[in-house]
Amino acid sequence: MSETQYTPDHEWVRTDGDVATIGITEFAQAALGDVVFVDLPGVGRSFASGEAIGEIESTKSVGELIAPAAGEVVEVNDEVAGDPTLVNSAAEGDGWLVKVRFSEQPALLDEAAYRELTD
């Protein structure tokens, strides 16, 4: 599995072979507050780069899950759908949201570049 990479939309991406796992970052979950509802796409859905493919709702606001490149959903985290607080407690681990197969190379940031965005 590759090192964790990031998007400017405060998502993390970990690539394993041709499948990438995507979630929101610690920074993003802290900004949202308590997550109370997660709306995830159906498996098999294809999407364009920049498309909103899911929603993360907290008591105070709504965040969108933005696809960093075109591709197709291969798996969603059902556990998070049942227990949205996983996004808060394990944003960059068990609180992952979707696994996708990209049809193009996403432009991602390494950790240092992402930290610069959030400092």
Added chain:
Amino acid sequence: MTATGTPPSEAAGRTPLLAVHEAAGAQLIDFAGWAMPVRYGSDLAEHQAVRERAGLFDLSHMAEIRVRGAESAAFLDHALAGRLSAIELWQAKYSLLLAEQGGIVDDVIVYRTAGTGTGASEFLVVANASNRTAVLDALAARVAGFDATIDDETDDTALVAVQGPAAAAIVGAIGLESEPIEQLRYYRSLPAVFEGEDVLLARTGYTGEDGFELYIAAHAAEDLWRALVLAGEAHGLALCGLAARDTLRLEAGMPLYGHELSLDTLPAQVGLGRVVALKTKGDFVGRSAVEAGPAADAPVLVGLTAEGRRAPRAGYPVLDGDRVVGTVTSGALSPTLGHPIAMALVEPGSATSDALSVDVRGTRLPAAATDLPFYTREARA
């Protein structure tokens, strides 16, 4: 994921408790130009603490405006919609400051406090932080011809609130010198002293629970806060930010300026007709517009409930059948009730419709009109 919430700027107002909040790990946001805690940890846990035990809030951004002078009561009767001259010493009253056209400039709480010197009483007008300038300007314009003075004491005053079923036990344990607080009724206040500093101790709040609001000189705020935190340890007191405050007041059906209340809404539209003293006093600013009443088709405030976990949020369209009939003013997944709740301004003809829905980012969420409030502590007990 798109980031939300604006961090406070360098120029943001600083409450006298800002350093305490930072040390406690608060997440700060810009609220009405002030750096305020939005949450310390979990906003849901903070909300629940207030419903079940107690929560501590810093509200020092609120505007405290002192009105003094022989004609201060007559002045406030003219400047505000309520009959403030009728309130007794240490009584509190919720009131509105109306524009000539009847719209709401701000909602305020007015306390009658003891005057210094001659024994003449004074008033403390507490306004929303976002409306501080508008209220001060309106009061300054309306005081002409009255023997009264207006002083903005906001920057010298701290306001903290202890809210929840354990609030009285906590406030009673910090060594306040005052009359027994157990007998203090809702919307009454007491003069008190904390470590040599004057405190106005009021049984008021914005959460739907029993609770107190304490006004104290800014330089004494940290000591008071620490004493409350210490006394609260035995009662499960939680530090609470503005996120919890907002969901608590929404469940309690309490309006928030800029959401339910605005210059475009007359009191009757938002269920506040009772706050306007049309029958018991003479002329006041906004009277003729209130008497004329809102237009027949002016929107009215309704409560909405829905099923599921998706919250209607401020700004979302409300539909009656397929027709847009209004807008959500506040909404959330109710932490206490577990289902979505909202307040909305809708066309009067749709206020009791059974075909309402909210457009939640493209998805129709069926909603039922309901009486406010959504939550009362009596119903739970």
